[in-house]
Amino acid sequence: MQILRQLSEFLFSGVPVLAILAFSGIVLLPVLLPVAGTDHALEDSTGRVPRNVTDFERLALGNVQDGSARLWAFIFAVYWVSFVTYFILWRSYKHVSNLRAAARSTSDVKPEEFAMLVRDVPVPPPNQTIKDSVDSYFRALHPDTFYKAMVVTDITKADKIFQEIEGHKHKIAHAEAVYAESKIANRPEGTRPTHRTGFLGLIGKKVDTLEYCNEKIKELLPKLEDEQKSTLSEKQQRAAFVFFNSRAAAASASQTLHAQMFDEWTVTEAPEPRAVIWTNLPRKIYDRQTRQTVVYLIVFVTVVFYMIPITAISAVTTLEQLRKKLPFLKVVVDQPLLKTVLQAYLPQIALIVFLALLPTLLVFLSKSEGIPSQSHVVRASSGKYFYFIVFNVFIGYAIGSSLFSALQKVIENPTGIVTTLGSRLPGNATFFLTFVALKFFVGYGLELSRLVPLIIFHLKRKYLCKTEDEVRAAWAPGDLGYNTRVPNDLLIVTLVMCYSVIAPLILPFGVAYFALGWLIAKNQVLRVYVPIYESNGRMWPHMHTRIIAALMIYQATMLGIIGLKRFYYSTILAPLLAISLIFAYTCHTRFYPAFAKTPLEVASQQLKETPNMSTIYTAYIPACLKPEKLEDVEVFEDAQSRTTSRAPSF
Amino acid sequence: MQILRQLSEFLFSGVPVLAILAFSGIVLLPVLLPVAGTDHALEDSTGRVPRNVTDFERLALGNVQDGSARLWAFIFAVYWVSFVTYFILWRSYKHVSNLRAAARSTSDVKPEEFAMLVRDVPVPPPNQTIKDSVDSYFRALHPDTFYKAMVVTDITKADKIFQEIEGHKHKIAHAEAVYAESKIANRPEGTRPTHRTGFLGLIGKKVDTLEYCNEKIKELLPKLEDEQKSTLSEKQQRAAFVFFNSRAAAASASQTLHAQMFDEWTVTEAPEPRAVIWTNLPRKIYDRQTRQTVVYLIVFVTVVFYMIPITAISAVTTLEQLRKKLPFLKVVVDQPLLKTVLQAYLPQIALIVFLALLPTLLVFLSKSEGIPSQSHVVRASSGKYFYFIVFNVFIGYAIGSSLFSALQKVIENPTGIVTTLGSRLPGNATFFLTFVALKFFVGYGLELSRLVPLIIFHLKRKYLCKTEDEVRAAWAPGDLGYNTRVPNDLLIVTLVMCYSVIAPLILPFGVAYFALGWLIAKNQVLRVYVPIYESNGRMWPHMHTRIIAALMIYQATMLGIIGLKRFYYSTILAPLLAISLIFAYTCHTRFYPAFAKTPLEVASQQLKETPNMSTIYTAYIPACLKPEKLEDVEVFEDAQSRTTSRAPSF
Structure with missing residues (x-):
């Protein structure tokens, strides 16, 4: 530290x-x-x-x-x-x-030092899952040092359910605190917090928050489990993390060219688990190259011609136009003094807004690469x-x-x-x-x-x-x-x-x-x-x-x-x-x-303790796929390769 | 094949x-x-x-x-x-x-696939030879796959003696053939071939070729052995070949960055033994970069301005100048017809000579890199x-x-x-x-x-x-x-x-x-x-x-x-x-x-036979350092690390 x-x-x-x-x-x-x-x-x-x-x-x-x-x-x-x-x-x-x-x-022990990121995994033969083909490929090439592989999965849906559950859990905690507070201040029995189920809690049926959320969680948990299972077995993507049993092996492997064709099995050092951008991992090499070229072009154009869209926007968004399109602004715009000021500064305001948004835009563009x-x-x-x-x-x-x-x-x-x-x-x-x-x-x-x-x-x-x-x-x-x-x-x-x-x-x-x-x-x-x-x-x-x-x-x-x-x-x-x-x-x-x-x-420096490989492996499991108890990691893995055991062996 | x-x-x-x-x-x-x-x-x-x-x-x-x-x-x-x-x-x-x-x-089994070339070996601590430091460095980083290391030595002197011996051997074979021929054709006892020891065999004492050469070889052999020993122990250079016990290990190691500092322990795939340019191996990285820059500059100048030196040379080497400097050309140059022709074509001749020499020049320049x-x-x-x-x-x-x-x-x-x-x-x-x-x-x-x-x-x-x-x-x-x-x-x-x-x-x-x-x-x-x-x-x-x-x-x-x-x-x-x-x-x-x-x-493809590691190792020993019998390879190695065993151990 x-x-x-x-x-x-x-x-x-x-x-x-x-x-x-x-x-x-x-x-x-x-x-x-x-x-x-x-x-x-x-x-x-x-x-x-x-x-x-x-x-x-x-x-x-x-x-x-x-x-x-x-x-x-x-x-x-x-x-x-x-x-x-x-x-x-x-x-x-x-x-x-x-x-x-x-x-x-x-x-x-840092998990990323034992792992390697593999992208552009080729399409496996029909009787194999991606997980199996990754496993067998790396086990053959690194027979002594290969520990395990984890295939990247499409977690969008599972993550959505997971976030929903987390949201409800958060609401319960908040509601309990409010409930406890109301007990002390007002009446010993307190007021059970309520909220509306509609848009932003403003409309819809009024429900008891604690009951409602607990019920929702109960409803969602089996759904999440189902989704986890199907994600692991059916939504495997063509990218994976491969784990090695020593830091030197991982370092050496991640620097070695693996496949004869450059557009297959490209390996790089693994990013830190907290920094992984999951959605970017399965992108193919040609996709990445195209995206990079397009992004560089956009950035070049932005740097050189950024005044043009600003001028264009400020031309379109004249006060008259705004007044027509957003009638509720009339009250403000029709005042003579305000009108003069706004008319004079609208381009500058557009510029300031653009400059304020620029870092976010650039982060977005870089992510798209x-x-x-x-x-x-x-x-x-x-x-x-x-x-x-x-x-x-x-x-x-x-x-x-x-x-x-x-x-x-x-x-x-x-x-x-x-x-x-x-x-x-x-x-x-x-x-x-x-x-x-x-x-x-x-x-x-x-x-x-x-x-x-x-x-x-x-x-x-x-x-x-x-x-x-x-x-x-x-x-x-x-x-x-x-x-x-x-x-x-x-x-x-x-x-x-x-x-x-x-x-x-x-x-x-x-x-x-x-x-x-x-x-x-x-x-x-x-x-x-x-x-x-x-x-x-x-x-x-x-x-x-x-x-x-x-x-x-x-x-x-x-x-x-x-x-x-x-x-x-x-x-x-x-x-x-x-x-x-x-x-x-x-x-x-x-x-x-x-x-x-x-x-x-x-x-090759010595570690102070023997690394616990399963902890390292677990660090890369996305939160929404993590089983409730850590001992269940085996389940995660079994699920990933399950389709094979079902497939007939030739 | x-x-x-x-x-x-x-x-x-x-x-x-x-x-x-x-x-x-x-x-x-x-x-x-x-x-x-x-x-x-x-x-x-x-x-x-x-x-x-x-x-x-x-x-x-x-x-x-x-x-x-x-x-x-x-x-x-x-x-x-x-x-x-x-x-x-x-x-x-x-x-x-x-x-x-x-x-x-x-x-x-190809020897170069089991080897890796290491250059820019750092100066070893005073109580270690270069061979020892190479050995211990790679044994530590590749404990399971490291086989042996061979330090590059300065073989100029040993090679000179070796070439001399080879020359004498060649002469003996030639003389024996001449001798045998003379026996059949002329008299049964034949004529023992003789030659002069001076410049190009034209001047000096006349000697019996067979006897003289055999004597010379007898004289040179112990000298070569001495030189071999001193070369191996005292003329170690800061470059080495490192051998691994599998092709995959060698491939992986040669692609892996070894040292934190880029100007130390740089590794590359080993060239084929027959193609190695020994004298270039010990060059340091900065030396190489400088040489490359200089060579590129020379080539650029040659490509763009090559007419200038040609014109200059042909201006300097006019017939008059040549006549003065090389008086024995007078006989030729003084003839009127020849003179006219030469005067007209000297620049063209210079150009043709230049173009004929260019490939050799470019090979020389590339070697100098x-x-x-x-x-x-x-x-x-x-x-x-x-x-x-x-x-x-x-x-x-x-x-x-x-x-x-x-x-x-x-x-x-x-x-x-x-x-x-x-x-x-x-x-x-x-x-x-x-x-x-x-x-x-x-x-x-x-x-x-x-x-x-x-x-x-x-x-x-x-x-x-x-x-x-x-x-x-x-x-x-x-x-x-x-x-x-x-x-x-x-x-x-x-x-x-x-x-x-x-x-x-x-x-x-x-x-x-x-x-x-x-x-x-x-x-x-x-x-x-x-x-x-x-x-x-x-x-x-x-x-x-x-x-x-x-x-x-x-x-x-x-x-x-x-x-x-x-x-x-x-x-x-x-x-x-x-x-x-x-x-x-x-x-x-x-x-x-x-x-x-x-x-x-x-x-990682399977080999049809278990590779004989000592044959692989021997392939990289330069001819002039090769012991007469192959079993003596151990001697080569012992000699390389001998200085250590002499040094006090701390």
Whole structure:
């Protein structure tokens, strides 16, 4: 647990980013501020600084005269920031890699380390169930290490019944608490809680909640059992989990190509039981590839053209249209003042709604790709979100025109992007400084105090929660929220890095942002958030690549800006881009395999206890299929292969 | 053996290419020839065909008028050729894949299937030899399946002594044959053969060959033994072969990531013993990466700028210069006629010498990359050669200017290449038709009759060979020569494909070329060539990719040509390029893994006999380290770990 905490903390807090910015600042502030501050580019012909030029602008690159030898200091600064970044990223990758190895080689028994996910199981011969064909295939290939296989089943129907039962159980607990309360306060016999059976409990017959629910459960339980049985035997899907009797065997098997044809028996490491997305498992390989292509296309279109649907929606949803379609809005819309305000802000409101829904949309899209685990979905959607915000907030704003027309320019003249960025960025320094400061004060304030969750919690406790379980559920802070948090932090990194040399005064704000972020993360990870699943730091390579992407945007920008200052040595910066690429490639080949696969070294560590294989197996049984008592696991298995025993043996 | 023969035959002969061209021809000839032949673009204003227009030109795309609806037939033809290619390539990949699986799952024991190559062994602790650290590492990770490890040693010195001994043995055999011959012909006691010990046997002391060589061998044998021992114990390198007691274990282990750090203990499948390049094995991973980058750079420069060094060399080596530096050439050079001829052709001679040396140069470069096996080197150099000839012979000639200036144009205007190819290619149809025909008549004639090898063989037998072994060595036809043969065939494919629609009459020549090629290959593979090593069809994915590359060049060209005919529906061809990419990607994901790795299915086939592990182990001992008797293998092993037993145990 100690190691896992360290790991989450490291990823969540952006310590490496803090280090990069701090080390950059230590050199850049004392070197660049005097160099820029004592030059005279912003002075007018009489040698005076105009009034509208702030001190912030005087201490920036803009105050250095064209072609001045002072620009050497800025070139040196770019090199300094780049090499600090390489150094810190290398150290961090090593650190995370070691933490991951330590986390994975602890002596705790983790079910996912004994399992392997098999997809694209071929259609079995007519006299065999899928379960039997999986069993016989893997028993033949891994005679000494194969333990058991569990075929994925279509649990939609069983899960529906199960959720219904759970809902009734929950209602009973709630009603009992209400009943007990009423006894104490009012009359000793109390009021038996009632509710209506219709829509949302508003219409329909009034019934006694406790009796009604108990009856319902009694009715549903045999139904569930029947459904469980038929699910297990008849709804087997062409995917399975295969369990091995040692971690090394599972690690080795999941990395080995099994079938001659790539579209059969594809194996991967098993995701953690809590993170499995069951509905995605049976998707075939071609289905997955097609879905991925379509999703990438949609995301690309969203990133580049997102303003178009927004404009379209806001055009359709003019007030007049709304008034016609939703007559009950008339009262509001017909007031002249409100009408003016609404008419002016409707497009902005559409934009805000879109931006608020975007992370959810991206998670949905990533899930549709056919990814087998939640943690992978989070990584995938976080990556998409990063591109969206960097392209739209940063590049889009900086270039100052719609991204679409900028893209057109880029296609016409690929090297022009450097000059464009170079000419537009310095002017926006103040805006982005404010942006970072705002994020710092408002964003972290909210995060630290967790004000919104607190209010919601108190409202819930007062009016809704009656049982202990309900209070606990209301208090639960949820997961770490990597998918929006990481890209937002990475945007700040990109911003601060890009302006670090243009206007070094942004650095203290960046350092402050991540320093506070670090303190908060230490607190939140330790005391607040409870991760739902653990991916042992697989988020890091993802962040690493994007920090390098930020660095390369920065290097290209600086090449453009210093070039525009008519400083002919600016091409000295060009090799940095190549160095960044080589650095990224080297890190990838050196460290990434240990994140994508389990090294045998790590998997072969001794366990402190002999693993209880049946517990490991049980961990992967979906809740709705779990027999009431654990000893019944055998039933689960028998049911899975039952069809065979019925079939005639040849 | 049957399967292997089928496999080599398939690859060597280009059956798939033959099928592609034949199926294309069946439709293209009857459809396109009438469509082109009955149009009038080449007629002059009086409606007559000018004299200098050949029938060949009248039956080609050039005779179709601009914007004519007849061009639909040509667009259909491009689609037909493309889909025929997809279909045949898919079938072929499947076929080769199955053959490979069959070849690999035969019940013969092949040493490479029980072994795994380990590179980047970390520096062992001071009290351990490399052999010990390898042993203990793999014994710990594969406790049940590990058999033995063999550390790679630096055999340069031992091999030198060994070769010397072999040379003397060879001399003795030769001398004995000469001696025996002299006895019969001349006098019963015969003449004992003698030779001189100095340079090339021309100068130095005259000695009795038999006595001298026997003495030398006696002298060298103990030296070799000493060297063997010191090599085994003191010249251990940081690479090793690890042997497992089953094929499945070896296959699985070689696909599993072993170390947490990627630059330690990297494992791959073992190459065949005969194909191992010993000197490349101990190269470290960073060394390999650097070398690869440098080699790719050199090859790129060679492909693009190869005319520059040739011109430079021919400028330096003018006759005057040669005369000064090599005075003995004066006699030749001073003759006026010879001088004129030489002066005129020296650059061409330099070019021919360069082109003749190119394959050797490319093999040398590929070897320098640090590739561990001969068969991989052949694939790598064949790939490089393909790019060279396609870029220089085909594109270079077609664009009609130096490739360098063409590249400049491409960088300035990327889509221009399509138009350039489109405008230049049709004019060269006759030239390339002749080229293919020439290849067909001259190339295959030489190949089939093996005239040059025959002459060399008879000369050798007459004047040099005395013993049986020598005759056999002289007769040996050598390997299949994939590295120049495959790229040359692929050039023909590219040519014929690109002109198949422009001038369909080229198709019969292409079909004839590959049909004869197929017959010859059947004969040569069956009766002539003896492959030195077997890679079980790993050449195919390589050829597959390049055929798709040829197809895409073709599609781009046709897009340009039909576009230039002012036919606005020509963009209908654009999707073909995307389809080709998707096809290539699908084939790669579907079939390639089974070529790059051994599927467990295949490795788990039963063997007909229990493998003799010590024979497998012995197969990897280099000839110069092999003890005289096979039972001494234990000695080899003891020697490898001896240093430990000496070291104090802690």
